Amino acid sequence: MAALLATAVAATASAAGQTVTPQSALAFQTAPAEHFQGKAEFARYPAIPGSSDAAAIVRFEAGAVTDWHTHSHGQYLIVTEGEGRTQEWGKPVRIIRKGDVVWCPPNVKHWHGAGERTAMSHIAISPQAADNKPVWLERVQLPSAAAPDMAKHRQTAPLSAKQLAIVPIAALSAAGDTGRLKTAIERGLQQGLAVGEIQEIFTHQYAYAGFPRALNGLNTLQAVLKERQARGIRDPQGEAAATPPDNTDYYALGRQTLQTLGSPAADSVVANHEGIDRALKAHLFGYLFARDQLNYVNRELVTVSTLAALGKADAQLRSHLGITQRLGVNDQQLQRVFDVLAKEYDPQAAEQAWRVWTESKGK
DSSP: OHHHHHHHHHHHHHHHOOOOOOGGGSOOEEOOTTTEESOEEEEEOOOOTTOSOEEEEEEEOTTOEEOSEEETTOEEEEEEEEEEEEEETTSOOEEEETTOEEEEOTTOOEEEEEOSSOOEEEEEEETTGGGOOEEEOOOOOOOOOOOOOGGGTSOOSOOOHHHHTHHHHHHHHHHTOHHHHHHHHHHHHHTTOOHHHHHHHHHHHHHHHOHHHHHHHHHHHHHHHHHHHHTTOOOOOOOOOOOOOTTOOHHHHHHHHHHHTTOGGGGSOGGGOHHHHHIIIIIIIIIIHHOTTSOHHHHHHHHHHHHHHHOSOHHHHHHHHHHHHHTTOOHHHHHHHHHHHHHHTOHHHHHHHHHHHHHHTTO
């Protein structure tokens, strides 16, 4: 009897045929400001015959998020476009992207929405919709980027021999001259650079010279250390890099770093391209600059030396020389940098870098 009944139901459904609701027929409404920050809109999907669940599409503009809330029977989210964020109370912010699926169990406090600079759309499915009551709670206070302690990042004394040892290491690595790089690394270790600091030179450099040069630099360092260990030399590793907590908004942190450094890139989309803009702000000036094995001055010494060695990067070199000076490295100290560059890397590269700087100042 049950089999006959199932066959009859299937036949009825087949006879009824499909129903197609075009997107243009969906009635979008503005999400209520009392429960959302920023601009968002939603539309309910047609009811599913025989189902107690309900579904809706929600579109968040960049920066828009819900308030903290719960659902008595939980909530199921399917990201259909863009990149967004979600967070469960007491846990880190999670990035969610197109294709990701989120299940939030009943009565679990959470929020969800777009990225800081990326829009996001998701389908929200409410199990047992008639009885699935949302409870709206407080506004979301997104983690803010802590202002850096500039006392440890400004140069208040002449550049030390240890700092100047960074210059040939970065330049020779950028040039791919691993033979002379070994000598420069040896000298850097003798001048007091810890192993972790030299590793961080290559970590920072990859953003400018690429992974191949950075990886070759790290491999060269390992070869030097192995040789020194064979001679009974045990070089200090130094302290491990400390980074901000997992829920840090690195894009916001990068913008703040650029503002601190006086860069106009802080308030514009770099090269009018979101991908490059995010890579530069979130990863380079956000994540890498937050790693404290090298302070800002030492990172800029890496960058200036790398760009000088690469050549044909006058605009970028000019910008970073300006940052270096705003961090307290004066003309006399910059001349020392270029003197080391000329002596231990290449006189022509040093002369060109100095010309870029003096022309930018109208000298």
